[in-house]
Amino acid sequence: MMFRSATVSAACSLGLLCVAACTSSRPTSSTAPLNQFAADSTLRRIAEAQDQRQTATLRPFLHHPKPRYRRAAALAFASVQDRAALPDLLGTLSDANVEVRTAAAYALGQTADSAAAPALASQLGTETDALARRYELEALGRCVGQTTLPLLLRLPAAPDTLTLVGQSWGLYRAGLRGITSEAAVRRTVSLLAATQPVGARLAAANALSRTPRLDLTQYETPLTAAATADPRYAVRSAATTALGKVKSTTLAGTLSSILRRDADYRVRVSALRAMKTGMYTQVKEAAWAALDDANAQVSVTAAEFFLAQATGETGKLFLDRAARISNWRTRSVLLAAALHHAGTEEKPSIRQAIEQRYTAATDAYERAFLLKALGEDPAAYAFIEQATFAPKQVPVISTYGIEALVALRSLAGFPAAQQPLFVSTLEKALASNDVALIGTAAGALKEPKLDLRRDFRNLALLRTAQQRIALPRDIEAWQALQQALDYLENKAAPTPLPSAAAQHPIDWALVQTVPSAQRAMVHTSRGDVVLRLLVEDAPGSVASFVQLVRQDFYANKNFHRVVPNFVAQGGCPRGDGWGGTDYTLRSEFADLHYGEGAVGLASAGKDTESCQWFITHSPTPHLDGRYTIFAQVERGMDVVHRLDIGDEIRSVELLK
Template sequence: MKKYLGFGLLLLAVACQKPAGKSTAAKNKFSDQNLRTIYTLQDERNASGLLTNFGSTIINHRKEAALALASVQDKATVPALSTLLSDPEPPVRKAAAYALGQIADSTAESHLVNAIDQESDSFLRAEMFEALGKCATRNGIAILAYFDTPDTVTQGGQAWGLYRAMLRKPLPEPALTKVARLITREHPYQVRLAAAHTLARSGKADLRRYFSLLQEAARNDKSAYVRAAATTALGKAKMPESAEVLTFLAVSDPDYRVRLSAVRALKDQEYALTKPALLKALSDVHPHVSLTAAEILAGKNQETDDTFWQAALMQPDWRTRAVLLGACLQASKEPEPVRQHITSLYLKTNNVYEKGALLTALSNNPASYEFLKTETFSAKDPVISTYGIEALAGLRKQPDFPESLNTDFNQLLKNAIASSDVALMGTAATLLREPEMNFRQTFTDVTFLKLALARLTLPRDVEPYLELQKTIAFLLEKPAPEPPKTQAKQAIDWKLVQRLSPDQKVLLKTSKGDITLQLYVEEAPGSVANFVQLLEKDFYNGKFFHRVVPNFVAQGGDPRGDGWGGTDYTIRSDFADLHYLEGTVGMASAGKDTESCQWFITHSYVPHLDGRYSIFARVISGFEAVHKLQIGDKIEKVELVKR
């Protein structure tokens, strides 16, 4: 009997199996035609079409239409969105608050304040407070500063509201004082985190009066994210006591991001107090810390050439070594041997990114001019030519740039503008707007710029187009023009989206290890569809991480490898209610609705990017590899993970 029972169970198991080769992915929400329509309207920036869903009896349709307007950002929709703040369903009220914050129009302020007064749900009040910060006038900021509640969830929204308000304009002293008090350990994590980030990005505010609170958080908060932000804020309290704490953190905190933040904060402290810590940081186990220390030491320019030379010889990281050699070249009274050494390293290495860093180092001495010019305009790899034109621009800004080279350099700029290379065009155009260069007197005829502008193709060449457009206006002393409104050529591929599971995984194989991503299929279908289309064409395989900013982002996906490349189309921005945490993956852009193929992974919390760059995925494993990524590391393969 057992024999037959076992055989019967086996037959049942076989019968229940999915046919071979068929996807077993769970359906995502876009099996609903109405939701596909709503997201298509969002992608088309059709605000009036979205507003018709506000009268729907289906809760999810009202909610999704409101969220869609967060990406459209049409100020004319503020009155209609404000009515949803009193919708009977919490998800709809939350979506409306987020969308109003994204639109950031001051006319929404009174509606949000009234909704906060009426709202009993702590989480919704928190969302409304954060939205209020994005559109607050002085009155709204005062409400954020003086509102008092024992509810910790609401406190979190209030704290983030003050952060959002600070991003728009400096906070008055009462508001800063409120924020500083929120950083203490008795407050919940989200409150402390928001307070620390607010103070870290408080511009030129004098934070000396908050020294005790800041140093306590920087030293002892259990969260590295809070410690890092508090450490940055501590750098704004310019006093010997701050320098003492920062030098300690720069060499002792267990998290490299806190050490790095401390090193950066030392930049504005008295050099005599910070020199030992900066020199010690050059040998930090994490190359991002040593690089940051090298950049600050180079910027200070108070060390002897021998100090930089010896540090460079001992430096295993090529990027840090190049910075130190550049500083040595600038400080040396006999620069020629140093310049020849840098040139020798340049000729020996096969790493185009190291070559680029060495070209940057050479820009510290005018004798490098002819070599830089030759390498820039003869390079076969766009990475080298891009670093080259940037090095030439840096050289031109040097106070000791020979006046005898001005005429030749002006022709060089014209040659760069006339080239077909988008990076040469864009970088040269940007330099022409430098006020201290007085190029208005030199380039009174902008015909060459207009001809270059006419040769560009939109939307592919949007970045150099914007630079040329702004430069023409600058030289003619006219107001900056509105960015061109180009139609995105890439519509959302709904068939592709529908075959993805809601938690679709992607395996990103890099030269530093594997990283697994989870796509936000239901939150950012346009960005996800574009990314998947490209990876299924093997577009990303063999590309490089061309930009790595320590404790910020690692960016890749550029077909040129220098940050100026893209596809022949653009896609629309997806501004879902998501936040930039550690390991968040976002689309790089030159502004709203200009995304193409480049993307980045964050190293830590970077809340100032929220709602400005489309989030389409998050890292779920491989964080160690993320933090090891350096410029020039390879994207070996990107593939969907089969279920």
């Protein structure tokens, strides 16, 4: 899994402050009153209709005499995402109240319906409020197609700050879907200039870094200026990522300089990820130095660079360097690099060294990563399989083990003679009672690159495994099994989820007891992190979290997934990302944004949230409107930036 109100402050909504952790602007005093749902039964009815996806119940509220309820109903459709409500939302775009208009624009963007693009563009022509115009431009970016993209490029001769920010976010939202043009790219680059508002620069940098299939070679100079001189780390980081789309003889020097000099580790991580194989000789000294970076996230990213991009090196070089690294995660990745780049004569000794280290290791996560490292050599197949299926094996080890076996089968040099053995391994995994083994094996069966239609025909085994799946808890494994069946049977249309995957209703009695600024302290093995719960934006998610905290559910759990300059994720009862509760929640997509320190619920798709949550290291706007935000880090981001895989959630407590 990733994964698995009152007015939002204008600055946060605009993306102007997203670089500094942006979600909500509600009071933060310890004496904050109970939330809006405790005193207003109409807001509860609207929120309940949102949770139950009841379009017919919500539509009349869009025409309620009170703007508060019109706004709440419009925002509800951002989660419901029912195109049947499109005519009502389009009508609400002209509401007399600006907050209602902004909410309607946000909801229309969430529907991503191309039919809304002309109406949004028309509204822009008559819109009198700058904030609403900003929302309408971003929504337009979510709805335009290739032919309607020019609508997003039309602005007044002297646009105000909010209009510039809105256009930039609109270009970003279009770019995420691959909707772009040369004119759109030129405009996006212009919005990256130092004279533009920070919200526009942030959106533009992200648009250029995340829009697929761009060649940005001709824009090397403005991208370099943003990557090296912008005062905001988030802009520098995204612009550095965008430099990876530049083909230039000077780029290696630029990235090496950023890696050596930028004060923010997140920008250094981006520099490493932008480095490509073709520049290896020119950047490798900077990358070697990064292995000793004081920040572990930079160190592990440097190791990943060598694994993916090194050329002309011996395996022994990385084996020797790994022996001098104290951080187990960086060391494990370097061992993988040693095996990956080793010559034929080197492989046996390196493989043996990794196997010996696995046997001696006591930490489950380190052992899991060592199995992952062995996934670079088909000769390690028997060792990995034995570890994976060992009796009473720790879930995280068996999960990484089956993933390593699938990785082995994906290697170009995987021996043809071992392919029947791989099919036998998948059958063993599917026959097990381990949800991760089952789900990963099913995922391999539906992978077109592995082309297992001919070799695997035991569809009865898949169906039997599916019948053993506990729904809705293990919905991800059920989906993987169904997708495998659909693939092996050449079904064109995906099979829908079963009715047994129903969601957990909101506990409104509990919701009404939660203060509007309720805080929770997460005690970790690295230090304490204080979260502010956003009950008015995500009542169902907060109620679930509060109930789990009261049950000590999170005590002694781990952070099982940490992706540098992205997220730290934990709360899985299995410790490997495949665990959940016996219920799922419906997604709650309030008008919030993933800035630094946003806390979201992991999911396997819309309306499949459970107990796992993640904290973002920096702005990650591609998650906006796709994963529920239910809290914001208020104190302890320094701790979040130090978290690594295997670190403990010792306990979580609700603060008075």
